[in-house]
Amino acid sequence: MFEISFLLFLKHLFFNLVLPILPGILFIYIFFGTKFKGLILYLLSFFVGTGVVAFSLFNSQIVHFGIGIIEYFGLLLFLILLFILKIYIRKRKLLSYVDTLKIKFNSDLLKSYKKLSLIQKVWFYIMSLFVSVFIVITFIFSINFPSYADDTFPNWHRPVMNIYQDGGVKIFGNEDEILGRGRLGYPIFIPIYKTVVVNFVGGFNDIYINLWQYLLFLFFLIFIFNFSFRKSKNLFFTVLPIFLVIGLPLVFFHCTEGYMDLPSAIYSVLTIYFLYEYLLSDDYDMLSLGLLFGFILSNIKNDGLIVYFSGIVISFILFTFITKHFKQLFKGLFKNKNFLYTSVFFALYFLLPFIIIKSYYGIGYNQASGEVSGVAMSFHPEVFSILYPIFFNENNYNLVLILFILVTYLVSKNLKSYLKTKIFFLYLSFISMFSIFFIVFLFTSNYTFMMDQTTVNRVFTMCFVVLCSFSSLLITNEN
Amino acid sequence: MKKLLANGVKFFISLFFVFFFYITSVNSYDSQGFDSITDKSFVCNNQCFLVLGEKGSNDFLDITGNFSGKGNIGYGFLNGNQVILGEFYEINGNSNVSKKFLFDNLNLLSQIPDTTPIALVIQGNLLGDVYKFNLGKIDSFSKLKLKIEKFFSIEKLTPYSINLRNGAFLGSIAFVKFLYYTFLFLFIIFIFFKQFRNKYFFIYFFLVFFSLILFRDMINYVSILNTGLKTYSFEQSDKKTYFDLGDYIAFTDKIRKELKLDGKNSKIKCDIYVDSYQDWPYKGHWESVYLKPCNVVNNPLIAQYGVYYKKNLDTKTINGKVLVDFNNSYLIQFNK
Numbered sequence: 001m002f003e004i005s006f007l008l009f010l011k012h013l014f015f016n017l018v019l020p021i022l023p024g025i026l027f028i029y030i031f032f033g034t035k036f037k038g039l040i041l042y043l044l045s046f047f048v049g050t051g052v053v054a055f056s057l058f059n060s061q062i063v064h065f066g067i068g069i070i071e072y073f074g075l076l077l078f079l080i081l082l083f084i085l086k087i088y089i090r091k092r093k094l095l096s097y098v099d100t101l102k103i104k105f106n107s108d109l110l111k112s113y114k115k116l117s118l119i120q121k122v123w124f125y126i127m128s129l130f131v132s133v134f135i136v137i138t139f140i141f142s143i144n145f146p147s148y149a150d151d152t153f154p155n156w157h158r159p160v161m162n163i164y165q166d167g168g169v170k171i172f173g174n175e176d177e178i179l180g181r182g183r184l185g186y187p188i189f190i191p192i193y194k195t196v197v198v199n200f201v202g203g204f205n206d207i208y209i210n211l212w213q214y215l216l217f218l219f220f221l222i223f224i225f226n227f228s229f230r231k232s233k234n235l236f237f238t239v240l241p242i243f244l245v246i247g248l249p250l251v252f253f254h255c256t257e258g259y260m261d262l263p264s265a266i267y268s269v270l271t272i273y274f275l276y277e278y279l280l281s282d283d284y285d286m287l288s289l290g291l292l293f294g295f296i297l298s299n300i301k302n303d304g305l306i307v308y309f310s311g312i313v314i315s316f317i318l319f320t321f322i323t324k325h326f327k328q329l330f331k332g333l334f335k336n337k338n339f340l341y342t343s344v345f346f347a348l349y350f351l352l353p354f355i356i357i358k359s360y361y362g363i364g365y366n367q368a369s370g371e372v373s374g375v376a377m378s379f380h381p382e383v384f385s386i387l388y389p390i391f392f393n394e395n396n397y398n399l400v401l402i403l404f405i406l407v408t409y410l411v412s413k414n415l416k417s418y419l420k421t422k423i424f425f426l427y428l429s430f431i432s433m434f435s436i437f438f439i440v441f442l443f444t445s446n447y448t449f450m451m452d453q454t455t456v457n458r459v460f461t462m463c464f465v466v467l468c469s470f471s472s473l474l475i476t477n478e479n
Numbered sequence: 480m481k482k483l484l485a486n487g488v489k490f491f492i493s494l495f496f497v498f499f500f501y502i503t504s505v506n507s508y509d510s511q512g513f514d515s516i517t518d519k520s521f522v523c524n525n526q527c528f529l530v531l532g533e534k535g536s537n538d539f540l541d542i543t544g545n546f547s548g549k550g551n552i553g554y555g556f557l558n559g560n561q562v563i564l565g566e567f568y569e570i571n572g573n574s575n576v577s578k579k580f581l582f583d584n585l586n587l588l589s590q591i592p593d594t595t596p597i598a599l600v601i602q603g604n605l606l607g608d609v610y611k612f613n614l615g616k617i618d619s620f621s622k623l624k625l626k627i628e629k630f631f632s633i634e635k636l637t638p639y640s641i642n643l644r645n646g647a648f649l650g651s652i653a654f655v656k657f658l659y660y661t662f663l664f665l666f667i668i669f670i671f672f673k674q675f676r677n678k679y680f681f682i683y684f685f686l687v688f689f690s691l692i693l694f695r696d697m698i699n700y701v702s703i704l705n706t707g708l709k710t711y712s713f714e715q716s717d718k719k720t721y722f723d724l725g726d727y728i729a730f731t732d733k734i735r736k737e738l739k740l741d742g743k744n745s746k747i748k749c750d751i752y753v754d755s756y757q758d759w760p761y762k763g764h765w766e767s768v769y770l771k772p773c774n775v776v777n778n779p780l781i782a783q784y785g786v787y788y789k790k791n792l793d794t795k796t797i798n799g800k801v802l803v804d805f806n807n808s809y810l811i812q813f814n815k
Contacts, residue, residue: 001741001769002732004712119683127686130693137700144712146721146728147768149641150760158767165772203741206768240682247693249644252700257641392656395646398692399658402685410678453643475678 001206002146008201009143012208015200016215017046019072020193023056024049026079029097030086031342032285037100043223044289046215047270051296052079053196054189055350058169062353065168067192068199112235120236127243134246135218142214142256146206152258155183157209159191164198171357178361185363187299187354190260210258217255220266221245227273228472237472244468247398250461260301265462267297268308269469272429275316279325279422284332284339291343295350302365303459305355307440311433318432319425380447383438386456396457400464407467407474414477423477426470434463512601521607523550529599529612530557534591537614538622540580540599544610547573550603554580557596563587570605581617583625588651626650633702636722638760647695654695658688717805727761727788730808731769734786737802737810740772747772752779755788785811 024045028036036044056075057067064071087094116124147157159180163169169192170178180188194212198204221242229238245251254262274290277283294312298305320326333340358364390396411418411427418424437459441450449455467474510516512527521527531540531554540554553567566580582588599612617625630647634640647654662685669675669684710720711728719729735741738749751773755761765786766775776782785799787809803810 001735002728123683123686126690130690130697133697134700137697137704141704141707145707148636148638148722148724150638150763153764153767153769158771161768161771204768204771243686244689247689247696249646249692249696250641252696253641259641390643392659393653395644395653395655395692395696398696399655399662399685399689401659402662402688406678406681406685454639455642457643458641475682 001204003205004144004207008205009208011201012197012205012211015197016211019196019200020049020053021045023052023076023079026083027052030082032289034096034100035285038103040226041100043219046219048292050193051350054193057192057196058189059349059353061169061171065170067163067168067195072196108233109235112233116236124236124239127239131239131242131246138214138252138255142210144207147210147258149257149259155186156191156258156260158182159188160194160198161204163192163195164204185358187301189299190263210256213258213262214255216263216266224469232472232476232478237476241469241471244403244471245465248400248461248464248468249395249398250458251465254458261458261462264297264300264304264308265465267293267300268312268433268466271297271309271312272426272466275312276422276425279425284336288339288342288346292346292350295346298351299354306365307436308433311436312429315425315428315432319428323419377443378445380442383441383447383450386450390453390457397461397464403471404467410475410477417477421477423473427474430463430467433466434460437463519609523601524604527601530596531599531612532597532614533593534595534597535593536616538582538617539615540597541613541615543577545575545608546570546605548603548605550601550605552601552605555598555600556591557598558591562600563591564600581625583629583651631698634699636703655692658691662688726806730788730805733803733805734810749773749784750776750782751784751786752776752782753786754790756790761788779813783813785813787811
């Protein structure tokens with residue numbers, strides 16, 4: 001369980017890359033064709049593929065008990081058959097798909113560097129140095145040390161061990177038998193994915209089990225780089241969001257541990273980004289992909305549905321109302337049958353099964369505060385007294401309030417422009433998620449987690465990860 | 480008669496005021512809770528206070544003396560009915576103590592008024608002999624040196640690291656707060672300059688401050704990494720310690736290897752009873768992950784094995800065979 005070796009690390013690295021990417025690429029080909037190419041295809045395959053493996057194997061437990069190597073290859077084979085069927089029915093050439101696998105170097109990067117002012121070049125080097133050192137330190141940390149933080153064990157690693165030991169996930173039965181025998185009501189999708197890796201590697205290793213978190217974070221930084229450069233065409237503003245994200249103090253500990261807060265923030269950014277792309281281009285494929293990430297996000301942690309995804313949906317609907325886009329969206333939903341069928345399928349496959357099972361057992365979303373079901377509403381104004389110390393007497397957020405004030409000032413001063421460029425939606429998403437978290441602390445028994453600071457700083461940090469990720473778009477207001 | 484009554488009333492009023500001031504206000508060298516206390520010795524059973532003076536410009540409390548018993552000795556600031564506790568020193572047995580508590584180590588120090596009384600606080604059962612409790616001031620140069628040392632002191636990896644970071648301190652003010660105020664001050668000055676009213680210039684200005692915090696944090700990260708690599712990754716297996724969890728990972732690894740819980744035996748059934756010098760965090764970790772596939776049970780009579788972590792165990796009296804004996808920790812196979 002605590003073995004450290006180069007060969008074992010390579011095994012974990014290989015399976016953590018291959019196991020999600022193969023089904024991820026096939027899934028994207030089946031539902032989105034050749035829309036995504038090169039580096040972005042591989043990144044999306046990793047993000048999507050983790051969900052495809054986890055949710056497919058979970059859903060299959062209803063009819064077949066078993067999570068292991070055979071079940072994974074069964075899924076892969078099924079996706080290959082679907083893909084072949086699609087090519088045959090649509091009469092597409094296989095070569096057009098193969099072309100999407102090539103990664104090309106973007107020559108605009110060099111052109112952009114030459115266009116930087118002197119001060120931007122200096123900051124580009126400084127920020128790149130910080131980012132590089134951070135990546136190296138966290139990489140060494142993640143491949144050398146066992147898990148450390150408390151919640152990792154009962155909430156996220158116990159289900160992995162149990163599912164590995166049991167050979168599958170029992171869906172129907174007594175409360176002490178079902179759903180990975182972990183913390184009842186906590187989503188077990190990422191534990192299911194990790195169990196698949198454990199099966200392939202041949203055992204649970206507490207050093208490398210968190211490699212998925214680290215790779216997810218690394219690919220997330222590359223994703224930010226990718227879209228920030230495409231939008232700004234400026235290397236300074238490309239590296240800036242990454243620099244700000246790694247500058248949030250708790251990120252270091254979350255990208256090397258088994259908690260699900262940072263994955264929730266990452267999938268939130270993916271959801272928001274693709275919904276934003278839909279708003280820009282009216283491309284319903286982007287809306288589908290945004291919803292897909294949103295549905296995966298909803299089942300990473302309980303907060304995923306109640307806070308993150310709800311916040312994004314509220315801000316999206318609000319934005320479409322403000323920009324009078326709602327009617328057009330609503331009409332388009334039913335005109336575009338491909339989008340309708342795809343989204344309904346995504347909802348049925350990724351979002352609803354766990355919600356239905358939880359409802360069946362009467363399990364709520366507030367287990368952390370000891371509520372088995374229900375929300376236990378109560379008013380706790382004492383939480384306001386914690387705000388000053390956590391921002392000013394401790395170092396939980398660096399100086400991110402200054403960034404927030406700057407962005408708020410720019411948005412309020414140029415509101416019409418921000419609405420026109422749709423970038424206001426990005427700002428609104430952050431405000432929405434942060435507000436919901438604060439409302440949860442203010443009006444429920446979860447206030448204790450704000451008063452004792454066992455939850456508040458990490459959830460607020462994840463909201464700021466979202467803000468920092470979009471900082472280049474929010475500051476430049478160019479798309 | 481009237482005079483007697485008047486004197487009696489005066490006497491009871493005086494008594495009341497004495498009693499009132501004894502409860503609600505503190506004078507110098509007030510003490511509470513001691514079984515006995517003189518200039519040379521004291522006996523405390525449970526919790527005791529001794530007011531030493533006002534915070535004023537004092538920077539430290541110096542404690543010297545011979546102490547015996549089991550408990551903690553430290554200080555606190557008496558803020559109304561509250562005691563804001565500072566640092567403590569643990570005493571277990573006979574100890575010749577010479578300890579200096581720097582008030583600057585208390586993060587809330589800047590919020591405590593100078594007129595606040597400082598009290599010596601004793602918790603536990605302690606006897607003191609030939610003791611001295613002195614408040615004192617540090618010279619400016621030493622103060623500066625201490626502030627610099629404190630600023631660069633490493634915030635170690637702890638169980639709360641994933642939830643909150645205290646950050647660096649300049650004296651008693653948080654570095655983050657200092658930079659926020661400095662930024663605001665400079666911003667108010669620079670806003671009068673036209674060049675500064677450009678969002679890009681503002682960002683470069685902001686990044687200077689943001690980078691300072693990140694740079695200071697990087698020192699912590701590198702130090703934590705260095706400590707972990709030295710004491711865990713690159714250490715021999717029997718000598719590995721994992722931050723403040725000590726040799727518990729090394730001990731758990733020995734248990735797993737002895738019982739062959741990885742590999743082919745990874746799905747066997749077994750029951751293990753665990754007992755450690757403290758439950759948290761060990762029992763939770765063992766129960767949920769580290770002793771799997773075995774189940775952790777509360778009753779040793781139904782267990783096949785027993786894990787005793789940092790327990791003074793007389794292995795001769797245990798009804799079983801010692802499978803692992805490691806640094807005062809044991810894995811026992813119970814006789815059935």
